[in-house]
Amino acid sequence: MIKSRHNLSYCLFTAVLIAGCSGTRNLPEGDLLYTGGSVDVVSESTPKKERKALEAALEPLLRPKPNASFLGMRPKLFFYNLAGEPTKDKGFRYWLRNKVGEPPVLYSEVDLEYNKKVLQNYAENNGYFNTTSVADSTRSGKKATAEYTLDPKRLYTIRDVKFPADSSLLGTAVSKVRRGSVLKKEAGYSLDNIKLERGRIDTRLKEKGFYYFNEDYLLVQVDSTVADHKVDLIVKIKNETPDLAKNEYKINKIVVYPNFKLSKDSATVVDNETLEYNDFTIIDKENLFKPRIFDRTLYFKKDDLYNRTDHNLSLNRLVNLGTFKFVKNQFKVSDTIGNYLDAYYYLTPLPKKSIRAELLAKTNSANYTGTELNLNWSNRNLWKGAEQLTISAFGGVEVQVSGQNNGFNVYRFGTEANLIWPRIISPFKFESSSGFVPKTKATLGYEFQNRTKLYSLQTLKGSFGYLWKENERKEHLFNLTEITYASPRNVTPLYQAQIDSTASLGRVIEKQLIFGPTYSYTYTNTMEKRKKNTFYYKGSIDLSGNITGLLSGANIKKGDTIKVFDVPFSQFIKIENEFRHYLKLGPDSQLASRVIVGAGFAYGNSDEMPFIKQFFNGGTNSIRAFRARSLGPGTYDGSTNNNTFLPDQSGDVKFEFSTEYRAKIYGLVKGAVFLDAGNIWLLKEDPEKPGAKFSKDFMNELAVGVGAGLRFDFSFLVLRTDLAFPIRKPYLADGERWVLDKISLGNSGWRSDNLVFNLAIGYPF
Known part of the structure; x- marks a missing residue:
């Protein structure tokens, strides 16, 4: 009996909710809720495929748009009615009614005759001359729909396109640009294509000296008497075209x-x-x-x-x-x-000199979040050749919000100077025909980093190279040399004790000298917002000590290690490729995917890649179901060591894949669900890290994580929160790595061991 009452209550609640979400209450007296319109194209002379395409093009033209619905319900209209009439222009009730909700679209707002004319004009502008149309409506309770029926007859196609045949300068120029015309023989007549053709001709003439010409001086006449359902298009220059527009300059x-x-x-x-x-x-x-x-x-x-x-x-x-x-x-x-x-x-x-202060919020790949203060002084015309000198000083603190390294804060300060010349400084001639000035850039910087309770590092960096863009999509960065010198300071007994038990931790604080050329190439068309598919690709190569190692005959395997300033220089080749794809699913939704593949190989003067040049995985911008830099290498599980902090795990090879569905939830709030996969590996065996070596079975050693998150887009920054958990753990025994069957969101122990919260600034990619 009790169960029956519960079922009855549930049914009544559901019925009330559906009635409320339908939005038919609180309508003005005598009016109806407009629930949308439909277009039916009927024609014996038009093929079915053309009819369906025409219907798909016509329905979006109907006005007004009905209230948005989901599974027959109209949630925005429901919240509008639920809020009622607010007494003031602020507060929760006002927000619920006007920001979350939307008013009902009434049938009285529908103009059947206007919509009928719009549909008929569209059909005729696309070659279906003599189209007839009928508009009607249907009422069902307190709702109404509109139905439009069109008979488009048979499509008119282009028989011939005629360009000016006169010998005038302008007439000859128009005739010469006929190649590449968007008006094609046998294609359907289209007013939009005629407009495009006028614009195309104008663009081509502007390249041939006709500065004062514009497309309004062109006329395209349509002759529909030439044959059955055929037209001739005649391109003419208007008689009133001014003399200035007829000349090339x-x-x-x-x-x-x-x-x-x-x-x-x-x-x-x-x-x-x-x-x-x-x-x-x-x-x-x-x-x-x-x-x-x-x-x-x-x-x-x-x-x-x-x-x-x-x-x-x-x-x-x-x-x-x-x-x-x-x-x-x-x-x-x-x-x-x-x-x-x-x-x-x-x-x-611009003012020649300026000074600017910036307070930044930031996150990094190690899952540290913090703030940074920058002071920048600029001179935009240093030697009267538009050279730009920027000198900056910075300082900041970074903390790990979640993870085993919580409490091991990072403090940073330093300075950097950048000098940019608006030309390529080189003994070789460099020509660029793009709209972007090729540049030469020199950089010199110093940074002191203190990791609380562990150690300090001071780093000196310098580079000299070139930047140039072929166009807005393609960019090159070539550094003739890039120098990095890192030296440790203030190593604590705590960290030294960890080195004694795990020797590989000593690599983090080794003195390092890295120098050599670097090159990167970037292609992107993501700025083209109208495209359904957009791409981003960045490929880079980093060479260190190659020529020096070759000339000196350095070979660490034979004990022939060469030092510069009493520091062994690093010798390696590192290649990395990143590819992104963005699929636009709607005005406020997209599917974003990314693949990263990279490898570094040390040789000659080096037995292994320097730590700062290796690859890492896990964290806010990587595989989010795993703690920052905690994943891998290979099947090695670094979380089992006895360290009081979680050391960064690094590798020589990296593979990473991510895909993320992004959609707008409301206003500045956007949501995402995602899947991340990947790992890192070493190229050589490491006794301290069993299972870390890259092998042919690397695909069986991938970590996989899933999750969801919110993005708060404040325009000046995007605050991102992600909650993720692993569904495949590579460090488990083979055959037990998929852990889907062990997911238990209701279990606090499982949540503590598996749920990873990420707080970050900006999108992951």
């Missing part, structure tokens, strides 16, 4: 104002001293910039045929110099020579 004077002042009400030119340099006239009374930077930055030269590509590339390069606050460009018809343009560049410099 070359470049005459190129005038640069490098110190252009913007007053409050108008722009004024302050300097009036003129300097002639190659093809440029530079007006810079204060001599702020060396003229050669404009020769390297601007693509136009005297007598060049105007083209939009060089126009845009020049502007991009001026902006990319990082020296000017405003960049303005103007072309005027020359007063002295016909069909020529004078080019003017008005440049407003």
